Structures are given as C-alpha cells and as structure tokens.
Amino acid sequence: MENGDKNVYKYEFSGTMKNGAFESGTNKWSLIEGGGKMKGGKANGTCKAKANPDQGTSFDCMGTYTPAT
Secondary structure (H helix, E strand, O other): OOOOOOOEEEEEEEEEEEOOEEEEEEEEEEEEEOOHHHOOOEEEEEEEEEEOOOOOEEEEEEEEEEOOO
C-alpha cells in the first residue's frame, strides 16, 4: 500500500478453458496477515471471472472485513 503497510492474501482459483483460452472461473480469497490498520483483522470473499473479447479478464468480487477488536 502507499503508506508501506503490507497485507498477505491467499487465493484459490478454478477456471475453464475453451479452444486454449481462458473462458471463466471463480476464486476464494482470504486475508492471511494484515498490516497497519488491518493488523489482526479478518477478511474473505469470492470472485467470479469472465474472459473479455480483448483477451483480458473481468472480475466481480464480494467480501467481508472484520476489524481486530
């Protein structure tokens, strides 16, 4: 992050290919270690991924964050 704080995340991704190119997929993510204001907090969520005509990928993600108490 801009202020130097670092967060470590875990990602688990599963996707499909069509004709040798990425087509779509899903992932789960979670915060493993938070730095700065996120230290001790918990965060997790999911994403849906979809291939774009320009060979890029679009992600639609949702998640939750609970600050440390």
